[in-house]
Every structure is written in C-alpha cells, then in structure tokens.
Amino acid sequence: MYDYIVVGLGLAGWAFTRVLEENRKRFTVFDPGEPNASTASAGVYNPVILKRFTLAWKAAEFLPYAVLQYRRYEMETGRKFVFPVPIYRKIASAAEQNEWQTAAGRPVFEDYMDDIRFENFPGIDAPFGFGVTKNTGLVDVAGLLQTRREALEKRGLLRREPLDYSRLEISKSKVRYGDIEARRVVFAEGFGLKQNPFFGHLPLMGTKGETLRLRIPYTDWPVIKSNVFLAPIPGSEEYLTGATYEWTDKTTEPTRQARELLSGKLEKLFTGPYTVTGQTAGIRPTVKDRRPLLGVHPAYxxxxxxxxxxxxxxxxxxxxxxxxxxxxxxxxxxxxxTDIKRWEKPSKI
Ligand SMILES: Cc1cc2nc3c(=O)[nH]c(=O)nc-3n(C[C@H](O)[C@H](O)[C@H](O)COP(=O)(O)OP(=O)(O)OC[C@H]3O[C@@H](n4cnc5c(N)ncnc54)[C@H](O)[C@@H]3O)c2cc1C
Structure with missing residues (x-):
C-alpha cells in the first residue's frame, strides 16, 4: 500500500513529492506529461511587486526556503536549475525614481531592492535608469520538472496518464484506484482542478498567460522589466517576453492577439531587432481571494x-x-x- 497518490506533476506536485521523499513516504504520481502552467512559466523568483513596490503575500518569508529546496535538488541531481540574476526595472519618471529610492530605503525591502543604476542596453532607452533588485533570479522550471519526471519514471513511480476521478473508491482510511491502494490522495492539478468532482467547487479562477520566445543580438542581459519583461532563458541564448493576463479564455492555445499585444509592448521597451522563435500559453491557478487552496475534503x-x-x-x-x-x-x-475551510458555506442556524 502507498502512503500517497499525487495527482499532477507541476511545481505543486514537484514540491509535495519532494517532501514525501524526504520523509520516506511511499507514493506514486499521475501526470500525463502535457505542457502546464509550470512549464509555461517564466521561472522568475522575485518577492517584490515591481508595479507597486510592495511585497507579494508571504513571498519574502518563503523565498529562502524555496531557493534552498531547488538548490538541494541541484546537488542531488548534479544539474543546474537556479540562476541568480537581478531584475532591472525600468524607471519611467523622476517621480518614480523617488518612489523607488524611498521604498528601497525601507527595512522590509533592504534584502530585495538595490539602488538605481544607469546602464546601457542597446535598443533600450532608460533616461531615468533602472531600479535593480537583489536576491532574485530564474529557475529552469522545465528542466527541473523534466529531470523529476525521468527520475520518478525510472523508479516506477510515475504513471503518464490522467487520473480518472470516477475510478476512485474511497473509504475512511484508504483509497483504491484499480490495483493501487493508498492512505491518501493529494490533488495538485493546477487549473485541472476544475474537472475534479471533489474539489471543483473551490473558486479557482484561472488566468491565462502567454509568452514569446525571442532571439535578440545580445547575450548576458539581466531580466529587464517595464510593461513586459525581457528575461534570459537559462541554458540558451534566447529570451522570453511576457506575460499576458487573460481571464476569459481558458484554453492553452497560443493566440494571435497575445502575440500582437506582447510584440507591441516589447517594441515600446526594446527598439532593436528581434525574431520570435516560439510562443507558449498556460493557465495560472489563481483564486478569487488570491490565496492558495490547501486542505482536506470535509467528507473524505x-x-x-x-x-x-x-x-x-x-x-x-x-x-x-x-x-x-x-x-x-x-x-x-x-x-x-490558505485553508479551504474558508470556502465552506457556514451552516444555517
Ligand atoms: C505565462 C506564465 C508565466 C508565469 N511566470 C511565473 C514566474 O515567473 N514565476 C512564478 O513563480 N510563477 C510564474 N507563473 C505561475 C506558476 O507557473 C504557477 O503558479 C505554477 O506553475 C502552478 O503550478 P501547479 O503545479 O499548481 O500547476 P501546473 O503546473 O498546471 O501543474 C498541474 C499538473 O497537473 C496535471 N493534471 C491535471 N489534472 C490531472 C489529472 N486528472 N490526472 C493527472 N494529472 C493531472 C496537469 O497535466 C499538470 O501537469 C507563471 C504562469 C504562467 C502561465
């Protein structure tokens, strides 16, 4: 009997199976291996919301632990996934220069916001300079997940198929799925949760995001951010630009509208030559109240x-x-x- 069946191998499934491994739990994973939000991600880690100069929820508190876990995985696999790199946030005006400097001087930001710098990136006009971040970087998420998939598959712990919810037989202390028995199932399906009959009621909104992959005639740039970001892709000479935020289209098809929108925004930031070499889309698992969804089913x-x-x-x-x-x-x-109990309807008195 397994301790856990884990459904989904995006970043959530990766992180949860790592904890299981650390605690010597027996588990098996279901994931069809299709592109997902994690493989579509730009791979940037940065706790500061650079539009408003505020910290994202729990980001500064959780970041050191996250980087430690990715580093540990590097050591175990002998592969490189973490690439520390500053983000150069283009400053738009003298007023914004002041805002950056004021925020950077506050103790909560001292680990993350550095001074304003004036650097020359051909094709980028930044007369007010760039606010530069510290302790930020990129993770090669696709590489991280691919390595994980291969390792789990070798050990016979990955089933390259979707889990069919209707085949789950649930009793109080265990779950059966065909010939598999486990104490628990953890659903880490990203936007796939919408199809889940047990948790599909949770208010997962889903925000489609698209990025373009590009070639420009420059290498070794940091992440540069204005209305869009231009981020180097670790291990390649190409860059990613993005991302879009779209709330109605829930498909993972790349669209012409997004391509035009992103090219337009990119050309405002960068006037040099570029060639688009790819386009990717994914659905971010966003929630109505912008907080994660963790917990146990009230009846199972x-x-x-x-x-x-x-x-x-x-x-x-x-x-x-x-x-x-x-x-x-x-x-x-x-x-x-984070507890899904917050979405349980209060019982009537
Ligand atoms: C364009 C874009 C850019 C982004 N950039 C960043 C960034 O720079 N930094 C950052 O931190 N975050 C970024 N994000 C957000 C980040 O990608 C997500 O928060 C994260 O990837 C969600 O991971 P997840 O494992 O919950 O979902 P997913 O990565 O979607 O994984 C869910 C997995 O579950 C599988 N699954 C679903 N149903 C079933 C089933 N029934 N049986 C088996 N498997 C199933 C799916 O196939 C999938 O593999 C970005 C997202 C997008 C779309």
Missing part, C-alpha cells in the same frame, strides 16, 4: 488538495507543500488564509 479525509499557487508558484510551492504535509501527518494547523 483521505482526499487533500494543493492548489492556488497563482502567479508566484516558484516561491510558494516548497513551503506550502511542507505545511500541507505536516497538516496531514501531524494535524498541524494550516495558515487560515
């Missing part, structure tokens, strides 16, 4: 959910995976704002 305690990583899955996934694990195994409280 052997079923749990790990979702709602939103726009900053890289920073959030490792720490939340541990919290969910400790909740399931030791009954430790979840952070109330």
């Amino acid at each position: 305690p052997s079923l749990a959910v790990f979702n709602g990583l939103g726009t900053r899955g890289l920073i959030l996934a490792p720490r939340l995976a541990r919290m969910l694990y400790e909740h399931l195994e030791f009954g430790m409280e979840l952070l109330p704002e």
Whole structure:
C-alpha cells in the first residue's frame, strides 16, 4: 500500500513529492506529461511587486526556503536549475525614481531592492535608469520538472496518464484506484482542478498567460522589466517576453492577439531587432481571494488538495507543500488564509 497518490506533476506536485521523499513516504504520481502552467512559466523568483513596490503575500518569508529546496535538488541531481540574476526595472519618471529610492530605503525591502543604476542596453532607452533588485533570479522550471519526471519514471513511480476521478473508491482510511491502494490522495492539478468532482467547487479562477520566445543580438542581459519583461532563458541564448493576463479564455492555445499585444509592448521597451522563435500559453491557478487552496475534503479525509499557487508558484510551492504535509501527518494547523475551510458555506442556524 502507498502512503500517497499525487495527482499532477507541476511545481505543486514537484514540491509535495519532494517532501514525501524526504520523509520516506511511499507514493506514486499521475501526470500525463502535457505542457502546464509550470512549464509555461517564466521561472522568475522575485518577492517584490515591481508595479507597486510592495511585497507579494508571504513571498519574502518563503523565498529562502524555496531557493534552498531547488538548490538541494541541484546537488542531488548534479544539474543546474537556479540562476541568480537581478531584475532591472525600468524607471519611467523622476517621480518614480523617488518612489523607488524611498521604498528601497525601507527595512522590509533592504534584502530585495538595490539602488538605481544607469546602464546601457542597446535598443533600450532608460533616461531615468533602472531600479535593480537583489536576491532574485530564474529557475529552469522545465528542466527541473523534466529531470523529476525521468527520475520518478525510472523508479516506477510515475504513471503518464490522467487520473480518472470516477475510478476512485474511497473509504475512511484508504483509497483504491484499480490495483493501487493508498492512505491518501493529494490533488495538485493546477487549473485541472476544475474537472475534479471533489474539489471543483473551490473558486479557482484561472488566468491565462502567454509568452514569446525571442532571439535578440545580445547575450548576458539581466531580466529587464517595464510593461513586459525581457528575461534570459537559462541554458540558451534566447529570451522570453511576457506575460499576458487573460481571464476569459481558458484554453492553452497560443493566440494571435497575445502575440500582437506582447510584440507591441516589447517594441515600446526594446527598439532593436528581434525574431520570435516560439510562443507558449498556460493557465495560472489563481483564486478569487488570491490565496492558495490547501486542505482536506470535509467528507473524505483521505482526499487533500494543493492548489492556488497563482502567479508566484516558484516561491510558494516548497513551503506550502511542507505545511500541507505536516497538516496531514501531524494535524498541524494550516495558515487560515490558505485553508479551504474558508470556502465552506457556514451552516444555517
Ligand atoms: C505565462 C506564465 C508565466 C508565469 N511566470 C511565473 C514566474 O515567473 N514565476 C512564478 O513563480 N510563477 C510564474 N507563473 C505561475 C506558476 O507557473 C504557477 O503558479 C505554477 O506553475 C502552478 O503550478 P501547479 O503545479 O499548481 O500547476 P501546473 O503546473 O498546471 O501543474 C498541474 C499538473 O497537473 C496535471 N493534471 C491535471 N489534472 C490531472 C489529472 N486528472 N490526472 C493527472 N494529472 C493531472 C496537469 O497535466 C499538470 O501537469 C507563471 C504562469 C504562467 C502561465
């Protein structure tokens, strides 16, 4: 009998199976291996919301733990996934220069916001300079997940297929799926949660995001950010630009509209020559109240959910995976704002 069946191998599934491994739990994973939000991601880790100069929820608190987990995985696999790199946020005006400097002087930002710098990137006009970040970087998410898939497959722990919800037989202390028995199922399906009959009621909104892959005649640039970002793709000479935010289209097809929108925004930032070499789309698992979705099914305690990583899955996934694990195994409280209990209807008096 397994301890866990994990459904989904994006960043959530990656992080949760890492905790299981660390705790010597027996598990098996279901994932069809299709492109997902994680493989579509730009792979940037940065706790500061650079539009408003505020910190994203729990980001500064969770970031060191996340980077540690990705680094540990590098050491175990002998591969490189983490690429520390500053983000150069283009400053638009003298007023914004002041805002950056004021924010950077505040203790909460001292680990993340550095001075304003004036550097020359051909094709980028930045008369007010760039606000530069510290302790930010890129993770090669596609490489990380591919390595994980291959390793799990070698050990016979990955089933390259979707889990069919209708075949789950649930009893109080275990779950059966065909010839597999497990104590628990953890659903980490990203936007796929919408099809899940046990947790599909949760208010996962889903925000489609698209990026373009580009070639420009320059190498070794940091991440440059204005209305769009231009980010180097680790291990290649190409860059990614993006991303779009679209709330109605829930397909993962790349669109012409997004391509035109992104090219238009890019050309405002960068007037040099570029060639588009690819386009990717994914659905971010965003939630109505912008907080993750963790917890246990109210009627079936052997079923749990790990979702709602939103726009900053890289920073959030490792720490939340541990919290969910400790909740399931030791009954430790979840952070109330992440607990799915907040979406249970209050009973009528
Ligand atoms: C364009 C874009 C750019 C982004 N950029 C960043 C960034 O720079 N930094 C950052 O931190 N975050 C970024 N994000 C957000 C980040 O990608 C997400 O928060 C994160 O990837 C969500 O991971 P997940 O594992 O929950 O979902 P997913 O990555 O979508 O994984 C879910 C997996 O579950 C599988 N699945 C679903 N249903 C089933 C089933 N029934 N059986 C088996 N498997 C199933 C799916 O096939 C999929 O593989 C970006 C997202 C997008 C779309």
